[in-house]
Amino acid sequence: MLRIGKNIIENLWFQEFLVFATLFVLFTLNDWMLINTWSALWLGLGFFGILYAHAQLHRFFILPNLLEKQQPIKYLIQGAGLLLLFGAILSTCKTYLSPDCYLVNQTTTEQSFLFNTATCAVSLIAINAPSIMLRFYRQKKKEATSQLCMNNTELNLLRSQLNPHFLFNTFNNLYGISLHDPSRIPELILQVSQLMRYQLDNLDKECVTLQEELTFIENYIDLEEERVCCRCDIQYEFKQDKPRVDRKIAPLVLIPFIENAFKHGANSIEPCYVAIIIEVKKDQLEMTVRNSVPSKKLPTASTGIGLRNIEQRLQILYPDRHVLKRSVSETEYLVYLSLELS
Secondary structure (H helix, E strand, O other), rough: HHHHHHHHHHHHHHHHHHHHHHHHHHHHHHOOOOOOOOHHHHHHHHHHHHHHHHHHHHHHHHOOHOOOOOEEEEEEEHHHHHHHHHHHHHHHHHHHHOOHHHHHHHHOOOOOHHHHHHHHHHHHHHHHHHHHHHHHHHHHHHHHHHHHHHHHHHHHHHHHHHHHHHHHHHHHHHHHHHHOOOOHHHHHHHHHHHHHHHHHOOOOOOOOHHHHHHHHHHHHHHHHHHHHHHEEEEEEEEEOOOOOOOOOOOOOHHHHHHHHHHHHOOOOOOOEEEEEEEEEEEEEEEEEEEOOOOOOOOOOOOOOOOHHHHHHHHHHHHHOOOOEEEOOOOOEEEEEEEEEOO
């Protein structure tokens, strides 16, 4: 059924035939009892053909002045002239070319120029309305397809930036750990390889399960705990209204905010903290990330790509379905993200 409906919308010739047949039946509905010969049927088709020809001339030669050239005055003048012309043609045909058929029973009013001009006007609206609607549909579909291609291109570019950025930050973490506990490096390299494997396997996917993403985040937090040791109070909490395995999320949309919290919040020798709370209520995920702002920061290499990247990805992946707020004070940096899960 859906495929048939799609074919109707996409096939232009079938659309024209369907509009012609449907409106011919509707316009001659009151006269079908009188159409009892082939000549009467052909004459009825001929008169409706006049109405249809008027509508098509208007559609292809007059209407573009309004829709494409933005010339409403020219459109009104030409449209009115064409309407009066076809009103006169229809009146003439009804008066001189319809003897001995059902149309001879029409009243004088129905054969008048004013009546037939009004008939042309009504038929113009009725015939062209489906065409305009389908044209609008096709235009919107073309725009949506074009926008989707642009979004996919931009998203692929952002994804290509994300891997080097994450790798850059992770190597910095390994360097920090190697300074105070070199013996842990082999084990941590293995852990980093698992994190990178997750990225490579899922970066091109539209979505992953929420549990997979949370496991990735927890492994990353474990890696950061090795680096900052006991000088940073790390709090991580996940809450959900009810356990569900079918919740989906775009991969790696949460981790940049957590990376940023550790990168800047724990970049000091003084006591600090990072608090991460993720909560799911009725398929709405809310994440709050808080980190302390050190009074004296150590030098940190930063490209600024991570947060710009994720903001753009959120706009593409969750348009009008996410809220991102950030606030900073002298002692704390806070990020709040809310998004709708699949």
